[in-house]
Amino acid sequence: MNVAGQYPLSVAQYLRLREHIPPLYGLLSINAAVLAFTHRQLAPTLLVYTIPSILIAACVVRMIVWTRPVKPADLEPEAVRRRLRRTHFFAVAFSMAFVAWSLTLDQYGGPYEHGHVAVFVSVTVLGCVFCLSFLPRAAMAVCVTVLGTFLTYSLFIGHEVLVAIAANITLVAIGILKILRDSYRSFVDLETSQRDLNNERQQAQILGEENARLAQTDALTGMPNRRFFFATLEGLLERAGPDDRFSVGLIDLDRFKPINDTHGHAHGDRLLQIIGARMNAACPPDAIVARLGGDEFGLIVMSGPPEAERVASDLCRAIREPARIGDIMVSVGCSAGLAVYPETAASANLLFDRADFALYHAKNHKRGQCVLFSQELERLIRSEQALDAALQLADLESELSLNYQPIVATDDLDTIGVECLARWHSPRLGDIAPELLIASAERVGRARDVTLTLFDKALDALARLPAGLRLSFNLSGNDICNPQTIDALLQRMAASACDPRRVLIEITESSLISEFAIASAALERLRQTGMRIALDDFGTGYSSLSSLHQLPLDMVKIDRSFAVRLDEASGRRLITAIRHLARSLSLECVIEGIETENQFVSARLAGFSLAQGYFIARPMPLARLLDRLAHPGTARWDAVAG
Numbered sequence: 001m002n003v004a005g006q007y008p009l010s011v012a013q014y015l016r017l018r019e020h021i022p023p024l025y026g027l028l029s030i031n032a033a034v035l036a037f038t039h040r041q042l043a044p045t046l047l048v049y050t051i052p053s054i055l056i057a058a059c060v061v062r063m064i065v066w067t068r069p070v071k072p073a074d075l076e077p078e079a080v081r082r083r084l085r086r087t088h089f090f091a092v093a094f095s096m097a098f099v100a101w102s103l104t105l106d107q108y109g110g111p112y113e114h115g116h117v118a119v120f121v122s123v124t125v126l127g128c129v130f131c132l133s134f135l136p137r138a139a140m141a142v143c144v145t146v147l148g149t150f151l152t153y154s155l156f157i158g159h160e161v162l163v164a165i166a167a168n169i170t171l172v173a174i175g176i177l178k179i180l181r182d183s184y185r186s187f188v189d190l191e192t193s194q195r196d197l198n199n200e201r202q203q204a205q206i207l208g209e210e211n212a213r214l215a216q217t218d219a220l221t222g223m224p225n226r227r228f229f230f231a232t233l234e235g236l237l238e239r240a241g242p243d244d245r246f247s248v249g250l251i252d253l254d255r256f257k258p259i260n261d262t263h264g265h266a267h268g269d270r271l272l273q274i275i276g277a278r279m280n281a282a283c284p285p286d287a288i289v290a291r292l293g294g295d296e297f298g299l300i301v302m303s304g305p306p307e308a309e310r311v312a313s314d315l316c317r318a319i320r321e322p323a324r325i326g327d328i329m330v331s332v333g334c335s336a337g338l339a340v341y342p343e344t345a346a347s348a349n350l351l352f353d354r355a356d357f358a359l360y361h362a363k364n365h366k367r368g369q370c371v372l373f374s375q376e377l378e379r380l381i382r383s384e385q386a387l388d389a390a391l392q393l394a395d396l397e398s399e400l401s402l403n404y405q406p407i408v409a410t411d412d413l414d415t416i417g418v419e420c421l422a423r424w425h426s427p428r429l430g431d432i433a434p435e436l437l438i439a440s441a442e443r444v445g446r447a448r449d450v451t452l453t454l455f456d457k458a459l460d461a462l463a464r465l466p467a468g469l470r471l472s473f474n475l476s477g478n479d480i481c482n483p484q485t486i487d488a489l490l491q492r493m494a495a496s497a498c499d500p501r502r503v504l505i506e507i508t509e510s511s512l513i514s515e516f517a518i519a520s521a522a523l524e525r526l527r528q529t530g531m532r533i534a535l536d537d538f539g540t541g542y543s544s545l546s547s548l549h550q551l552p553l554d555m556v557k558i559d560r561s562f563a564v565r566l567d568e569a570s571g572r573r574l575i576t577a578i579r580h581l582a583r584s585l586s587l588e589c590v591i592e593g594i595e596t597e598n599q600f601v602s603a604r605l606a607g608f609s610l611a612q613g614y615f616i617a618r619p620m621p622l623a624r625l626l627d628r629l630a631h632p633g634t635a636r637w638d639a640v641a642g
Contacts, residue, residue, distance in 0.1 A: 087135060391444055402421065480519045557591075
């Protein structure tokens, strides 16, 4: 049995002695039986039968005690120490009994019998010393007891040979005890080093387990992380049987970014910790919730749609509860998407993608709700896949074009500029909506190519427009936050013969939310060339007032949703306040979405000098725009003026 380093020293001693003590009692029993046999006809029956039988029986009992199976309780340190003390006692008691019996037996017989007694004493004591090598104090006690008694007896008898034998045995025993002492020290050192090594291994194992746990734990919230989520999902798929069902969900927070921007990242982190604790508390035992990164969380529920939707709803309800952070109360919303195994998909990636698409659909069409992936969403995905495939193969130069919508002065309907609006006509799919073009371009990695192709067409158009007109060009968040795209735009602007001051770059606030600082720096680079910057769809963003102060802006374009309120007194007051705000910041202001004559008149009365909308003019190709600019009497502006 290899016990090195596995137990405390006393337990290791005990286990070693279990291997050596039974042979010790066997040695005593055999030697005693042989000695009694050689004296059977010389000594009284008491000495050759009765006493040896009692001593041998006692040895057998002790041998049985030492060979019985070990129970866990037997290895308790305190129990082991008691056994070692008993072993020390029995070693001395047995040695005294055997030496007393053997020396009494030495009174009978001739020289051979006397020699046998001396051999019995010497061989037995040396054998016992070796067997007790892992209990050195007991070995020393046996030596002192037996050899001290034998030497005293030999001196008392006075026979020179017997004295010499006793002295010789004593010297040999002293040498053996020294060797055993060194051996025991080596045993102690080995046990200590092995125990230290085992402790280091255990600490390394604990550290490794802790590192493995930390590697699968989100440091901020203490929730399982993305690695744990996907490892669990893969494990479920490997073990899944034909009748097993489970659901994969994604939960994304709404309105979290403004909290970071307004109150700082420390408040945002604290809110995530509070939300994580709530989700852990609301998550049932048969479900797993993990933080995947940022403000996105993953969910695995070991059941089908009804239970999964219930769990997701409970988690969303917990998330929406207001939270106090310091002296402020904050709250966020959330949306969720679910996909079910095996109906939706049979692989981890597909399940995750389907849940992600359901979440995307929820955030865009059913914000604040939980959406279960369905056949309808599958058809939408396939439509997106067809769209992406068409764009990947598209000849952008021939398939992309621009339409232009005039922006006019409200007092005299003079055209002061036009906005470029992207159009894509695919030979395979026909006309594609602009928002689908941008989304697909970002998915397939052609956003930069699309933007630069359209910008080239815009610069060509600008060169053909009357010198007094300016041209508005829309950039997405992907464009603004891509330094290579900004570099290419600046290079094209510098290479053209156009005046940069005639170019107005339009951006939407929602497209800048994720990388506000990077976007602001990119816009400043564009503005330094003379180009002007407009904030489009103003009034629909998360922190519009903050954007007006932080971004390098020249113009704001009021979102079309405000135009419909021009017919209401309260709406007119609100829009007038927005115009005053823009004017106080020295920003031009355009109101979009003018679709009726009443709206146009109300906008002019509210003090808006610039307007844009279908009532004024719909987007049109460049040739038609140039024709109308050359013949203003045929344009709708003429009708409006009338």
